Amino acid sequence: MAEITAAAVKELRERSGAGMMDCKKALAENGGDTEAAMDWLRTKGLAAAAKKSSRTAAEGLVGVAVAGTKGVAVEVNSQTDFVAKNEIFQSFVRDVTALAMDVNDIDALKGATMPQGGSVEDVLTANIATIGENQVLRRMKRIEVAQGAVIPYVHNAAAPGMGKIGVLVALESDAGVDVLEPLGKQLAQHVAAAFPLALDETGLDQDILERERAIATEKAAESGKPADIIAKMVEGSVKKFAKENALLSQPIVHDGKTPVADVVAKAAKDAGASIKLVDYVRFQLGEGIEKEESDFAAEVAAAAGISKG
Known part of the structure; x- marks a missing residue:
């Protein structure tokens, strides 16, 4: 069984917003794999839909x-x-x-x-x-x-x-x-x-959409509803994800409700162009780069031949 470190639990907690014990369990259930643990938490409804983490490494x-x-x-x-x-x-x-x-x-x-x-x-x-x-x-x-x-x-x-x-x-x-x-x-x-x-929903990576579909399917299956209802639930969830992550359909942050496409259309109409x-x-900066975190005290102790235990 993979060792679950405090650092791994802390990272998953910050990314997911889930509780410490839930994060520890998620990691344990998934062999210490952070991405798999993130999906597990989302499947259980313990984490919000994830975009790429804004916490950068490099x-x-x-x-x-x-x-x-x-x-x-x-x-x-x-x-x-x-x-x-x-x-x-x-x-x-x-x-x-x-x-x-x-x-x-x-x-x-x-x-x-x-x-x-x-x-x-x-x-x-x-x-x-x-x-x-x-x-x-x-x-x-x-x-x-x-x-x-x-x-x-x-x-x-x-x-x-x-x-x-x-x-x-x-x-x-x-x-x-x-x-x-x-x-x-x-x-x-x-x-x-x-x-x-x-830019738009057609440009979304199919691997990302399939991952969302798998998560939605597992969550919907737990509802106990008939297969046709589950299928509709899954499609609705994937469509919602696509809409939320495509630039033109996102509500612009300045008012939180107007789709970006409508903001552009209004500007064009107002300008007559x-x-x-x-x-x-x-x-x-640092998207997708894993930063190796070191324990400075442990490094000093190791260099001096001193055991921390």
Whole structure:
């Protein structure tokens, strides 16, 4: 049987909002697997429907930049937040984000030439040696429109154009920037807060939907209702999940009730122009990265040959 650590229980409790004993039982029932335990809690009705955790693991910065109808987001990781505040690191993120405007993927970006000379990858290697801490150029995404604007937003910016959450919103439109910029900022703030999983329901990952379907099926089966009723319950649950996680159908956070699609439509009507939200990017620092937590006291004791027991 897998050992259930206090740290694992604490993490699951923070993610799920469930009680400590329920979290411990969930982990025990699922061999210590946190994701399986999360699903178990949701099946039992002990946790809210989960989006990806907003608690991030890695440090560093997300940089965003725009140039008219084109925008890009780049994530560069560091081991500590201290390095993320370093001017050498911030300058690197700023330069790399600007270079990313003209390349298509992360590999091309690594080979691009920095303003001071040398490739991005070579300068990053030099920075690691200078700063004394590992750094990683992790990912990038560029979006653009034929006509309109790409609007950036950085939540809690550490410096101009960089922070822990970077968002880009692409608006295809014949309206002027006086209309598109305030609308785009409102939409980008919503994206930062609401964490949509796709632009619309058709864009949602099928694996995620199937996982939701499995959870809904198990929960519905416990109701004891007839099979046809259970099938309807499951479909209703999956449709609700899809609606809540697709950007265009989410109620905008600014009033909590108007769907994003309606906000865009109203702005277009008021401006007497065509406006279409066609794409977005949301990079949150450290998404999907497991940070290895160490017990400093245990490390010191081990180095000194002292037992903590």
